[in-house]
Amino acid sequence: MTTTIEITKANTSKIQDVDFENLTFGKVFTDHMFECEFKNGSWQTPKIVPYGPLTIDPSARVFHYGQAVFEGMKAYKDDHNDVWLFRPEENLRRINKSAKRLAIPEFPEDIFMDSLKTLLEIDKDWVKPGFGNSLYIRPFVIATDPAIAASPALEYKFFIICSPAQSYYSGDVRVLVAEKFSRSANGGVGYAKAAGNYAAQFYPTSLANEEGFQQIIWTDADTHEFLEEAGTMNVFFRIDDTLITAPTSDRILDGITRKSIIQIAEDAAMKVEVRPITVTEIKAAAKNGSLKEIFGSGTAAVVSPISAFAHKDEVFEIPKQDPSFASIFKEKLLNIQYNKSEDPYGWRQPII
Numbered sequence: 599m600t601t602t603i604e605i606t607k608a609n610t611s612k613i614q615d616v617d618f619e620n621l622t623f624g625k626v627f628t629d630h631m632f633e634c635e636f637k638n639g640s641w642q643t644p645k646i647v648p649y650g651p652l653t654i655d656p657s658a659r660v661f662h663y664g665q666a667v668f669e670g671m672k673a674y675k676d677d678h679n680d681v682w683l684f685r686p687e688e689n690l691r692r693i694n695k696s697a698k699r700l701a702i703p704e705f706p707e708d709i710f711m712d713s714l715k716t717l718l719e720i721d722k723d724w725v726k727p728g729f730g731n732s733l734y735i736r737p738f739v740i741a742t743d744p745a746i747a748a749s750p751a752l753e754y755k756f757f758i759i760c761s762p763a764q765s766y767y768s769g770d771v772r773v774l775v776a777e778k779f780s781r782s783a784n785g786g787v788g789y790a791k792a793a794g795n796y797a798a799q800f801y802p803t804s805l806a807n808e809e810g811f812q813q814i815i816w817t818d819a820d821t822h823e824f825l826e827e828a829g830t831m832n833v834f835f836r837i838d839d840t841l842i843t844a845p846t847s848d849r850i851l852d853g854i855t856r857k858s859i860i861q862i863a864e865d866a867a868m869k870v871e872v873r874p875i876t877v878t879e880i881k882a883a884a885k886n887g888s889l890k891e892i893f894g895s896g897t898a899a900v901v902s903p904i905s906a907f908a909h910k911d912e913v914f915e916i917p918k919q920d921p922s923f924a925s926i927f928k929e930k931l932l933n934i935q936y937n938k939s940e941d942p943y944g945w946r947q948p949i950i
């Protein structure tokens with residue numbers, strides 16, 4: 599390790615107070631967090647400090663213009679108490695791609711990786727062993743300097759906070775295909791994990807919730823004909839035995855789970871098509887019985903099977919498959935993530 603990190607340990611640990619059997623996602627955080635300030639044109643000394651509230655000037659641009667990006671990743675503990683990350687260099691690459699789009703300075707790769715591993719080493723007791731248990735890791739960058747001018751900030755803070763998570767069963771996920779609202783547009787920021795993308799989804803999603811749908815399948819802003827993402831996940835369709843997902847673009851986030859699933863499917867000689875897929879096509883496939891599955895993919899749930907979709911007052915139920923492609927991919931990915939199987943791809947990385 600080449601990075602010098604200033605470490606201030608917490609006086610006491612909160613870990614005994616945490617009920618690891620009953621965690622609500624994203625509510626409990628570990629004892630420490632990482633922070634690094636950008637000012638005078640460069641990233642300053644990286645620090646690990648006790649987790650706690652921040653003091654930020656009310657005029658900071660993050661509050662006014664949403665100049666903020668984030669990532670989502672996980673650490674997993676195997677049966678020998680070793681802690682693993684899954685393709686972390688992809689998250690690093692992506693946060694810098696997001697940062698660039700939001701005019702935020704990129705963060706140095708070696709500092710990110712060394713800092714993340716040091717933080718996890720310090721808080722490793724918070725990563726619980728057992729399939730489904732993990733530590734959710736949230737790196738994020740915000741514009742902090744006190745000035746409300748509508749221009750890129752001169753000062754930023756990069757943080758990493760960590761929250762213990764359990765696998766959760768999301769129940770039957772019923773989705774509404776977007777006909778009016780959009781999450782992204784050509785030339786926009788859909789491909790970035792920009793904070794504002796998520797705020798903009800809350801209202802349309804709450805309207806869908808009122809109609810009994812948990813999520814929205816987002817379509818292209820121009821025609822609402824091309825299926826792009828499901829909620830905050832990428833989306834896959836299985837028609838007969840062919841797996842189909844939309845190509846990434848400036849409207850679609852380049853999910854790490856998505857690309858891992860594509861790779862596993864191709865290597866298993868499954869039929870995979872990465873191409874635009876339309877509402878008309880899946881409605882026809884649902885009607886003639888060839889639509890076997892729809893599932894979302896993302897770090898939080900790995901895969902999230904969708905049991906029904908609605909479009910223009912028509913509801914299509916998707917019969918359960920046993921075994922489903924979704925369950926096959928989930929098991930293969932979890933086995934790699936928890937060090938239970940060979941990792942022919944080199945996706946798994948130890949924290950030390």
Ligand SMILES: *Cc1c(COP(=O)(O)O)cnc(C)c1O
Pocket residue numbers: 670791827829830831832851852853854855856895896897898
């Ligand atoms: C984070 C995210 C995904 C999933 O990405 P992973 O790298 O698989 O976790 C998909 N779509 C959106 C919009 C996202 O924000």
